[in-house]
Amino acid sequence: MPIEDVISSKGRVRILRILTEIEELNISEIARRAGLNYATANQHLEALENAGLVRCKRFGRIRIFRFNRENSRARIIKKFIEEWETNK
Amino acid sequence: MYHHFSVFKNESKLDLNYIPTRLPHRKFQRTLLNQFFRFTVENPGEMTQRVLITGNVGTGKTVLSQHFGLDITKEAEKKEINLNYIHVNCRECRGSLFMILQRALLNFHPHFPKRGYSAEEILQILIQILDEQNAYLILAIDELETLIQIGGSDTLYKLTRVQEARLKAPQRLSLICILREPRYLNKLDSSTRSTLQRNIIRLDEYSTSQLQDILKDRVDLAFKHETVSTSTLHFIAELASSENGDARYGIELLWRAGKYADASELSEVSPECVRKAVASVYPLVQKDVVFSLSSHEKLFLLSLARCFKHSKAAYLSMGEAEQAYAVVCEEYNEKKRGHTQLWKYIKELSALGIIKTELSSFGQRGKTTYISLPRVPALDLEQELAKILSTENRRSNTHAD
Numbered sequence: 258m259p260i261e262d263v264i265s266s267k268g269r270v271r272i273l274r275i276l277t278e279i280e281e282l283n284i285s286e287i288a289r290r291a292g293l294n295y296a297t298a299n300q301h302l303e304a305l306e307n308a309g310l311v312r313c314k315r316f317g318r319i320r321i322f323r324f325n326r327e328n329s330r331a332r333i334i335k336k337f338i339e340e341w342e343t344n345k
Numbered sequence: 346m347y348h349h350f351s352v353f354k355n356e357s358k359l360d361l362n363y364i365p366t367r368l369p370h371r372k373f374q375r376t377l378l379n380q381f382f383r384f385t386v387e388n389p390g391e392m393t394q395r396v397l398i399t400g401n402v403g404t405g406k407t408v409l410s411q412h413f414g415l416d417i418t419k420e421a422e423k424k425e426i427n428l429n430y431i432h433v434n435c436r437e438c439r440g441s442l443f444m445i446l447q448r449a450l451l452n453f454h455p456h457f458p459k460r461g462y463s464a465e466e467i468l469q470i471l472i473q474i475l476d477e478q479n480a481y482l483i484l485a486i487d488e489l490e491t492l493i494q495i496g497g498s499d500t501l502y503k504l505t506r507v508q509e510a511r512l513k514a515p516q517r518l519s520l521i522c523i524l525r526e527p528r529y530l531n532k533l534d535s536s537t538r539s540t541l542q543r544n545i546i547r548l549d550e551y552s553t554s555q556l557q558d559i560l561k562d563r564v565d566l567a568f569k570h571e572t573v574s575t576s577t578l579h580f581i582a583e584l585a586s587s588e589n590g591d592a593r594y595g596i597e598l599l600w601r602a603g604k605y606a607d608a609s610e611l612s613e614v615s616p617e618c619v620r621k622a623v624a625s626v627y628p629l630v631q632k633d634v635v636f637s638l639s640s641h642e643k644l645f646l647l648s649l650a651r652c653f654k655h656s657k658a659a660y661l662s663m664g665e666a667e668q669a670y671a672v673v674c675e676e677y678n679e680k681k682r683g684h685t686q687l688w689k690y691i692k693e694l695s696a697l698g699i700i701k702t703e704l705s706s707f708g709q710r711g712k713t714t715y716i717s718l719p720r721v722p723a724l725d726l727e728q729e730l731a732k733i734l735s736t737e738n739r740r741s742n743t744h745a746d
Contacts, residue, residue, distance in 0.1 A: 285461075318466070
């Protein structure tokens with residue numbers, strides 16, 4: 258996924274910001290915190306998962322998404338968000 | 346700022362949740378518990394264990410288990426074994442297996458969704474997590490009575506037999522069940538009972554001299570030098586002994602007596618302070634029991650306390666109680682619960698021995714329940730509840746901020 262596709266979407270940036278802070282959450286909670294509906298949150302999460310920025314873990318019927326700290330791009334994004342948040 | 350002398354050096358050592366490093370007069374039981382769970386640090390995954398700890402109120406059941414939990418996890422850490430000890434109180438979980446397992450689960454995944462799955466699913470998820478993290482869990486289920494009463498045999502059966510379907514997989518979940526009365530086990534079916542009754546640790550009531558040793562330890566930790574005399578200590582131990590050897594009651598008395606000494610600006614805890622403390626502690630309705638009630642149970646109890654405070658009558662009808670509760674809900678800005686829910690609260694409070702209920706006599710039109718407050722002074726109960734509720738309010742406001 259090109260970088261402009263990641264940061265041009267408000268929804269994706271919100272999701273990334275939430276997951277860098279909380280580390281892991283289920284879709285409903287991500288959608289609630291990001292102010293998105295379930296389907297939109299799901300689409301964004303799938304895209305972010307394909308880009309390797311988040312990872313999904315399945316527990317029975319429940320899917321938990323977590324920020325992929327193992328991915329170097331994800332680590333850079335996390336640093337970028339943290340920097341942005343602290344120097345408002 | 347004016348600052349007067351305090352008899353305390355560290356009153357947190359008298360907190361009900363404090364786990365002391367030494368457990369006087371429980372050495373044998375502590376060793377026994379260690380023996381039962383030796384395999385968790387020697388051959389983890391080879392087997393699981395179920396241990397039952399029984400004994401009266403204040404005989405050290407909870408602290409024994411927690412003490413063991415702290416030690417065994419430390420030992421496992423040294424051997425790089427991912428062993429977890431989780432202590433869950435069934436009463437706080439309203440006897441729900443779902444809530445008990447959820448607490449355990451949240452320990453591994455703090456943001457796991459709180460709804461949307463069943464107790465059976467959560468049990469499977471918990472095992473899956475343990476497998477993935479190569480972790481082992483000792484789940485201590487305190488006040489098992491509530492789980493037995495509400496869930497019956499099935500819930501415990503599920504917990505005790507979860508490993509059976511995983512014959513070749515590592516055994517990961519062990520249980521410590523803590524309950525006051527072994528007779529509750531008779532409510533279980535024979536197979537569940539036999540699984541649980543294999544290893545029982547019975548804790549007898551403490552004698553006066555044993556209580557004195559326990560209290561002496563706490564005095565050394567919590568009070569300044571020479572602020573509690575041996576005779577005062579003995580006095581408290583005698584009082585706790587007369588309450589069925591309840592060490593928790595003795596520790597609470599000790600703390601309160603210290604508070605009265607501080608309030609009177611005394612340099613020593615006098616027997617008079619202890620007498621004042623006795624009047625303010627209700628052995629039959631302890632602070633932690635009131636504390637563990639749900640917020641609406643507390644509001645309901647507060648409304649009863651207020652009614653009794655102003656009333657000369659010994660009994661209150663259900664209708665009067667409902668009206669008083671509605672007023673209290675309005676005051677605390679809470680949506681009042683319905684009649685059926687209140688009825689459940691009455692049952693719960695009555696089971697805890699805080700209130701007593703009676704059905705109206707025959708010959709009267711209709712049928713109503715009469716409520717009385719047999720042991721606790723209404724004024725004291727009101728103050729205690731108001732204090733707890735205002736702390737909770739403050740806490741929730743802070744969280745909201």
